[in-house]
Amino acid sequence: MTDPTIKRIETVLRKPAVIFGAGAAILLLVTALLALAFPLYKPLLSSQFSFSMIVLAVMLVLILSATALCILFERKIAGFTQDRYGPNRVGFWGLLQPVADGLKFLLKEDIIPRHVDKPLFLLAPALALAASLLGFAIIPWAGQVRWPWMPPDAPPLSTQVANLNVGFLYLLAVGSLSVYGVVLAGYASNNKYAFYGGMRAAAQMISYELPLGLGLLVVLLVSGTLQLDQIVQQQAATGVWNIFLHPIAFFLVLVSALAEANRAPFDLPEAEQELVGGYHTEYSAMKFAMFFLxxxxxxxxxxxxxxxxxxGGWHFWGLPGPENVTWWAMLIKLAVYLTKVALFIALFMLVRWTLPRFRFDQLMRVAWQSLVPIGVALLAATAALTYLGWQRNVWASLAANLLLLAVLLRSAARSKRPVTARQEDLPEIDVRPTT
Amino acid sequence: MPTLLIAILTLGAVGLFLAMPGGRADTRRVGWVVLAAAGAVLLALLLRLVPGADPRGLFAGFALVAVFAALRVITHGKPVYSALYFILLIFAVTGLLVLLEATFLSMALVIIYAGAILVTYVFVIMLAQQSRPAPYDVKSREPVWGCLAGFLLLILLARQIELFLVPAQRTPLPAPIAEAPGTIEAVGVPLLTEYVVAIQIIGLLLLAALVGAIAIARRRPTTRAESEGDE
Known part of the structure; x- marks a missing residue:
């Protein structure tokens, strides 16, 4: 700190003008380069295959940098929740914190303990990251687009990397793979805490896949298709988002998504207070960062x-709809989509810093005794609505949801057993006062 | 042609027998060389004769990975690795199914096998982990009979493969159903109309199995007072 050059660098980096100026300059430079190289990639933009490849590359870069920014965002939200500043030393408002974090991960010593199962130890973090990135292939980022130089009768291009016939079934498939990274890390580390973390993760992910699947089935019944772009188009065409039809299904999917991502309050596989670090106890440097990412x-x-x-994906009332396939409409749709995603990430983070962690038996009970029966009941109700042809009728399905909610609350009140109850096969606690 | 196929299969069976866990390290190496030779001949044969030019490379790649993974499942000494090779096998087969435009089937395979069953396997293997490898992992139990049974099964299949390989007798390949309204509809609608009774029976069977499993596994919760009374 006494070094005057370092001090000067620090003061310069902390000025907002420098950070935002540098950001704007990089953005300008990239735009200028893209504009200059335009004739080179113009033909590539016109065919669906090469366009999908470009979308793939762009979104991959975007998401990998977004994960780095997410770490800053998370720490800022943690600071906000706990009434403190959060990181604010590196760069103005801590904006360069991801760079510092990344450098730290890269420069730290990469330790491979002697007792680990080396091939699996190396494979696990790669699997954890790769399995999470696979899902992006079928997200319909911005609807459809027809470039100005394309003939007006040409079919518009899809901004999806792969428009799979099986749609979100693919997401379920790759989502179920993410458990292997965690489980293998726990096994390969040859360490009992890591091992417990891996076991917990396996049990948790298998359990929470069921309510997730049930919630998705409800959407499938409502929309009648598995393809995400068609589901979004339907919502955009009617202007009624599926959340208004099925708030309970949304809740099921949200909770299961939190659990599948090992986020608090479902972060038992990496509960620091119980398991040192959980499945990544033995990992260091970039391999640890890969679990993080x-x-x-x-x-x-x-x-x-x-x-x-x-x-509703890229849909927002008053903004360009599905029939508008110009390139500026695509950019607006992309912006809307990314904003919604960012809001959800903020929600996930707020949940993490607000709710305490579940106990393991509570976790299992929530999944098997609460979420799964709710999901089955909701599925039955939606099936009945679909049979009557009312599956896209807001009032009918909202009424069904409310009715279900009332029944649930009533039965919960009658059973007089909160989720926080003790495990049944544990001995009774003696509640008599000890005098 | 049949002699060539039978030769390949014999080579494969001998190689597999030699490569099974339990033998000496150099014998196992010889077994792998034999297996590689058999695989190479089979691959060359398939590539030369399988019709349809475009996905041949992909087909060969997936098939090769599938066969290799399947061999590793039974020859690897560590059960966790065997389970992982099983997952690799499932992915290779998924690739083959996608080449046949059976996307729904391929996704179902991944979700059910890789996503649920193999996770349970890995889970159980991890639970049953011992400090030193178990004898049944170090030495395969009945390598002779196992290899022989597999060999006989493939010889029976070879008749069918041979028909497929001789162009004059080849039955035409079923056309891909990409033009159908969608493979999910193509699978789902017959399941719930034509085969609805079968589905119901399977469901009932699974339910019975589930109830049976719970009945076997269920442990009556005992309170401390009761267990003290037992003693």
Whole structure:
């Protein structure tokens, strides 16, 4: 700190003008480069395959940098929740904190303990990150687009990387793979705390896949298609987001998404107070960072999925709709989509810093005794509505939801057993006063 | 042609027998060399004869990975690795299914096998982990009979494969159903109309199995007072 050059660098970096100026300059530079190289990639933009590849590359870069920014965002929200500043030393408002974090992860010593199962130890973080990134392939980021130089009768291009026929079934498939990164990390570390973390993760992810699947099935019944772009188009065409039809299904999916991402209040696999660090106890430097990035990437995927399923994707009232396929409409839709995703990430983070962690038996009970029966009941109700042809009728489905909610609350009140109750096979507590 | 196929299969069976866990390290290495030779000949044969030019490379890649993973599942000494190779096998088969435009089936395979069953396997393997490898992992139990049974099964299949390989007798491949309203509809509608009774029976069977499992596994919760009374 006594070094005057370092001090000068620090004071310069902390000026807002420098940070925002540098950001604007980089943005300008990139835009200028893209504009100059335009004739080179113009033909590539016109075919669906190469356009999908470009979308893939752009969104991958965007999401990987977003995961880095998420760490800053998370710490800022933690600071906000706990009434403190959060990181504010590196750069103005701490905006350079992700750079500092990244450098720290890269420069730290990368330790591989002698007792680990080395191939699996190396494989696990890569799996954790890769499995979370796979899901982006089917997110319909900005509807459809027809470039100005394309003939007006040409079919518009989809801004999805892959328009799979199986739609969000694919997301379920790759989502169920993310458990392997965690479980293998726990196994390969050859450390009992890491091992417990891995076991907890496996049990938790298997359990919470069920309510997630049930919630998705409700959406499937309402929309009649698995393809995310069509689900978004339907919501945009009617202007009625699926959240207005099925708030309970949204809640199921939200809770399961939190649990699948190992986020608090479901972060038992990495509960510091019980398991040292959980499954990543033995990991250091960049391999640890990959678990971190995987968690954030998973969070972004889940948010994007929830936005597409329940919050109309790129649709917002008064903004360009599905029939507008110009390039500026695409940019607006993309901005709307990303804003919604960012809001969801903020919600996930607020939940983490607000709610305390579940106990393990509570976690299991919430999944199996609460969420799964609710999901089944909701599915039955939606099936009945679909049979009557009212599945897209807001009032009918809201009434069904309210009725279900009333029944649930009533039965919960009657059973007089809160979720926080003790495990049944534990001995009774002696509540008599000890005098 | 049948002699060539039978030769490949014999080679494969011998190689697999030699590569099974339990033998000496150099014998196992010889077994892998034999297996690689058999695989290479089979691959060359398939690539030369399988019709349809475009996805041949992908087909060969997925098939190769699938066969290799399947061999590793039964030859690897550590059960966790075996389970992981099983997952690799499932992915390779998924790739083959996608090549056949059976996207729904491929996703179902990943969700059910890789997402649920194999997680449970890994879970159980981790729970049953011992400080030193178990004898049944170090040495395969009945390598001779196992290899022989597999060999006989494939010989029976070879007849069918042979028909497929001789162009004159080849039955035309089923056309991909990409033009159908969608593979989910193509699978789902017949399931709930044509085969609805079968589905109901399967559901009932699974329910019975589930209830049976719970009945076997259920432990009556005992309070401390009761267990003290037992003693």
């Amino acid at each position: 995987g968690e954030y990437a998973h969070m972004i995927t889940s948010s994007a999925l929830i936005v597409a399923l329940f919050f």
